Amino acid sequence: MKKTVLFWTLLLFLPLASCNKGGDRQVIVYTSVDDIFARPVAARFEEETGIRVRLVTDTEETKSTGLLNRLIAEKQRPVADVFWSGDPVRAAVLAKKGVSAPYISPASRGLPPEYSDPDGYWTSFSTRARAIIYNTERLPGAIRLSSVFDLNSPALKGRACMANPLFGTTSMHAAALFQVLGRQGAEKFFNDFITNGGMILGSNGDVKDSVAAGDCLAGLTDTDDINVALSENLPVGFVFPDQDGMGTLLVPNCAVLIKGAPHEEEARKFIDFLLGPETEEMLAASMAAQIPLRKGIKGPAVYPPLSDIKAMKVDYRSLAETLDGIMQGFLKEWVESNS
Amino acid sequence: MSVSALLLERPGRWRPAGLAALIVVAMLPALPLFLTLFQGPDLPALKAARSFAPLAARSMATAAAGGLVSLLVGGFAGITQCLYRFGLAALFRFVMLLPLVAPPLLWAVGFRNLCRWHPGASFLFSGWSGMVSITAITGVPLVMLGTIMACNSIGNSQCLAARLAGGEKTLLRLVARQVFPVSLLAACLAACLTLSVPGPAMALGVKSAVSEILLSFSALYNLKLAALQSLLLASGVMVVMGAAMVFAGSSPATLLVSVPGKLDRIHHRGMSFAALVFHVAAAAIFVLLPCAGLVGPAFSSPFYPQVVNTVARTLGNTLFYAGGAGLLAAFMGILAVFFMGRFNKYRVAGFCFMAVIIALPPALGALGFAAAAAHAPAWADLLFRGGVSVCIVQGLRLFPFAALAGARFFASMPPSWVYAAEMQGVDFWLYTRKVTGTALLRIMAVSFLTGFLLSAADAGTVLLLHPPGAQNLPLAIFTVMANAPAGLTAQLSLVYIAAAALFLSAIMALERGLSPKRINNRPG
Numbered sequence: 001m002k003k004t005v006l007f008w009t010l011l012l013f014l015p016l017a018s019c020n021k022g023g024d025r026q027v028i029v030y031t032s033v034d035d036i037f038a039r040p041v042a043a044r045f046e047e048e049t050g051i052r053v054r055l056v057t058d059t060e061e062t063k064s065t066g067l068l069n070r071l072i073a074e075k076q077r078p079v080a081d082v083f084w085s086g087d088p089v090r091a092a093v094l095a096k097k098g099v100s101a102p103y104i105s106p107a108s109r110g111l112p113p114e115y116s117d118p119d120g121y122w123t124s125f126s127t128r129a130r131a132i133i134y135n136t137e138r139l140p141g142a143i144r145l146s147s148v149f150d151l152n153s154p155a156l157k158g159r160a161c162m163a164n165p166l167f168g169t170t171s172m173h174a175a176a177l178f179q180v181l182g183r184q185g186a187e188k189f190f191n192d193f194i195t196n197g198g199m200i201l202g203s204n205g206d207v208k209d210s211v212a213a214g215d216c217l218a219g220l221t222d223t224d225d226i227n228v229a230l231s232e233n234l235p236v237g238f239v240f241p242d243q244d245g246m247g248t249l250l251v252p253n254c255a256v257l258i259k260g261a262p263h264e265e266e267a268r269k270f271i272d273f274l275l276g277p278e279t280e281e282m283l284a285a286s287m288a289a290q291i292p293l294r295k296g297i298k299g300p301a302v303y304p305p306l307s308d309i310k311a312m313k314v315d316y317r318s319l320a321e322t323l324d325g326i327m328q329g330f331l332k333e334w335v336e337s338n339s
Numbered sequence: 340m341s342v343s344a345l346l347l348e349r350p351g352r353w354r355p356a357g358l359a360a361l362i363v364v365a366m367l368p369a370l371p372l373f374l375t376l377f378q379g380p381d382l383p384a385l386k387a388a389r390s391f392a393p394l395a396a397r398s399m400a401t402a403a404a405g406g407l408v409s410l411l412v413g414g415f416a417g418i419t420q421c422l423y424r425f426g427l428a429a430l431f432r433f434v435m436l437l438p439l440v441a442p443p444l445l446w447a448v449g450f451r452n453l454c455r456w457h458p459g460a461s462f463l464f465s466g467w468s469g470m471v472s473i474t475a476i477t478g479v480p481l482v483m484l485g486t487i488m489a490c491n492s493i494g495n496s497q498c499l500a501a502r503l504a505g506g507e508k509t510l511l512r513l514v515a516r517q518v519f520p521v522s523l524l525a526a527c528l529a530a531c532l533t534l535s536v537p538g539p540a541m542a543l544g545v546k547s548a549v550s551e552i553l554l555s556f557s558a559l560y561n562l563k564l565a566a567l568q569s570l571l572l573a574s575g576v577m578v579v580m581g582a583a584m585v586f587a588g589s590s591p592a593t594l595l596v597s598v599p600g601k602l603d604r605i606h607h608r609g610m611s612f613a614a615l616v617f618h619v620a621a622a623a624i625f626v627l628l629p630c631a632g633l634v635g636p637a638f639s640s641p642f643y644p645q646v647v648n649t650v651a652r653t654l655g656n657t658l659f660y661a662g663g664a665g666l667l668a669a670f671m672g673i674l675a676v677f678f679m680g681r682f683n684k685y686r687v688a689g690f691c692f693m694a695v696i697i698a699l700p701p702a703l704g705a706l707g708f709a710a711a712a713a714h715a716p717a718w719a720d721l722l723f724r725g726g727v728s729v730c731i732v733q734g735l736r737l738f739p740f741a742a743l744a745g746a747r748f749f750a751s752m753p754p755s756w757v758y759a760a761e762m763q764g765v766d767f768w769l770y771t772r773k774v775t776g777t778a779l780l781r782i783m784a785v786s787f788l789t790g791f792l793l794s795a796a797d798a799g800t801v802l803l804l805h806p807p808g809a810q811n812l813p814l815a816i817f818t819v820m821a822n823a824p825a826g827l828t829a830q831l832s833l834v835y836i837a838a839a840a841l842f843l844s845a846i847m848a849l850e851r852g853l854s855p856k857r858i859n860n861r862p863g
């Protein structure tokens with residue numbers, strides 16, 4: 001009897017004992033950056049400042065859009081202090097919807113201004129790129145991949161893939177193609193992809209897995225996913241597409257201060273940390289292998305420096321509007337009728 | 340105030356009223372979600388929900404196929420475990436129960452890895468066939484448990500009579516006929532349970548009904564669409580469960596809560612050997628194979644610091660959510676037993692409603708809470724935006740398991756005890772404290788641990804409701820599985836499975852201490 005009573009007494013105290021510590025300085029960060037890459041940066045910030053970071057990450061399938069919509073829904077009474085976006089488009093959407101507040105961080109010195117909002121609603125740092133991943137064992141040697149249009153070539157019939165373009169960086173890539181190729185050109189690209197038997201998968205991670213397994217020969221994904229596959233010694237290679245043409249789409253990270261942030265002082269400190277050279281170094285050295293935007297920072301060994309990449313010329317601010325238009329129209333119908 | 344101990348055995352209107360109140364409370368979290376449907380028509384949402392119907396039908400067909408496999412495998416395993424002696428039977432039972440207490444997501448990750456290293460396995464373990472396998476993995480232990488419970492209600496003399504009448508074949512046929520309603524109900528329940536978890540589909544790259552609901556909420560933030568989709572899926576589940584319950588009649592409720600006995604198992608040369616071979620094969624396919632998919636990558640590259648960090652970061656939250664949910668489930672379960680008493684009509688009605696509660700997608704309650712949180716004032720944040728919300732939603736959903744455990748215990752107490760107490764002038768409170776309470780605390784411990792384990796394995800509810808920075812371990816695995824190296828996901832999964840195995844052995848040890856003989860010998 002005594003043992004049983006002891007068991008229940010301990011049990012009743014269990015929830016209290018395991019409650020989160022309260023009262024300490026904290027910052028609530030929503031991030032669409034992959035959990036495994038964002039968490040070490042948050043841990044370093046905690047070590048340096050003593051401010052606790054409560055990180056909210058997203059699942060791969062709902063990446064970017066999930067947290068974006070949550071931030072918009074919480075606009076009247078925000079929970080988050082900072083949105084660490086994996087791409088500038090969602091940051092631009094938040095600015096347009098009045099969810100974010102301007103903040104020009106002193107730590108942003110040295111970062112190229114063309115990737116950031118001039119009014120300070122979002123500031124970009126370390127970048128990923130949209131690249132073609134291919135299976136080195138299954139892709140016939142005669143096939144040379146150099147452009148996203150090569151995914152629609154007869155040689156890859158039924159063996160090319162991309163993630164659902166309603167979500168994540170693939171949606172941004174779609175918007176960029178609409179901006180650069182024009183409506184007709186972009187629609188033709190997507191329709192040709194389906195005509196050629198291209199597959200729409202759940203996420204960029206699925207694209208990586210499918211190509212590595214040989215189910216698909218090539219696909220479009222992000223450089224961080226490619227680096228994870230390379231580090232696992234999977235039989236994959238990569239190409240930065242359209243280096244002789246429209247260029248490769250760069251997807252820089254963005255730091256966004258949320259309007260009415262409950263912990264504004266801590267939020268500014270976290271943004272300062274994100275934009276500093278130390279974070280760019282960490283992200284370059286991590287498995288994310290992100291390319292620093294600052295000059296003079298050692299980049300990842302696997303990818304060329306920013307200066308050697310021909311970047312696609314897009315206006316990140318207007319990309320948000322383009323995306324909004326196609327998400328409600330062409331892309332939505334395209335996904336619904338083809339997946 | 341003095342209350343007679345006879346209260347425990349007497350009928351009364353308070354019993355159905357109390358039971359109904361419990362059912363209503365358990366359904367409350369879903370209410371705000373349904374209210375969103377009355378906020379005016381939303382044509383795009385209606386259109387999208389209509390296109391969701393074929394996906395729901397496909398998911399249900401897959402779940403039905405998995406349910407059928409689990410009915411056959413779990414049913415045979417349960418019957419042979421009760422009737423025959425064979426080597427390592429207890430170990431096989433333990434191994435085959437393991438999938439019940441670990442998130443289905445982990446087995447899906449195992450299958451995914453297996454297919455990566457051995458592409459030939461894709462035929463069985465990827466895509467929709469993989470979903471059938473995952474449903475079967477979760478269903479086999481549930482059906483096996485139900486079958487064992489139902490088998491143990493059969494008397495030794497009945498078995499002997501059947502053996503004498505027609506040998507083992509006749510016995511097996513008669514036992515199978517007797518336990519079939521319970522096994523069928525368990526298989527339907529298992530199918531509904533896997534139908535409502537998003538993890539496996541996402542791990543196997545399948546677009547399932549529940550992953551679509553998750554996308555509607557998490558990615559599109561369209562509560563109305565999510566509500567319509569959830570309602571559609573719930574309707575399908577209720578039709579299936581309703582049909583199964585009508586077919587099964589009242590016998591499952593009677594069998595499940597009948598005084599648990601134990602059949603004398605015999606050694607039969609042919610059947611014992613067949614049972615052994617069958618258990619080896621079932622354990623290999625349904626547990627060891629997905630585990631092999633985890634063990635391979637787990638030892639190929641070391642991620643120990645990340646694993647330790649992730650476990651340390653999520654352990655407190657995992658314990659908090661599961662502990663809170665387990666406590667609430669145990670409390671509600673005991674209340675349900677109190678209201679049902681020894682009256683068959685209340686038991687049948689109660690367990691029918693409770694089966695529906697378990698079978699409904701957990702997203703219903705979680706989305707309902709999320710909908711309420713969006714409109715709730717700041718002072719209600721602790722309830723709607725804190726970790727408590729996870730405990731409440733999970734506890735309210737899992738209480739039927741606690742009720743079942745409690746009902747079996749209650750059935751093992753002879754009613755004569757209450758009459759004896761009444762004659763001695765012992766009132767309700769003293770009787771509860773001195774007689775029922777002693778053993779009740781133990782049965783609540785089992786109920787708590789069962790709720791704890793089932794709740795700890797849930798990533799879906801936590802994903803929708805957890806406060807910032809407060810993931811539990813399954814959710815952490817769910818979040819990293821798409822991007823992290825396979826080794827890290829596999830190591831995290833193995834840590835979870837090892838912990839779940841420890842807890843499961845604790846439950847089994849506690850249950851052994853609750854045999855009717857021991858309870859009867861130690862009333863005070």
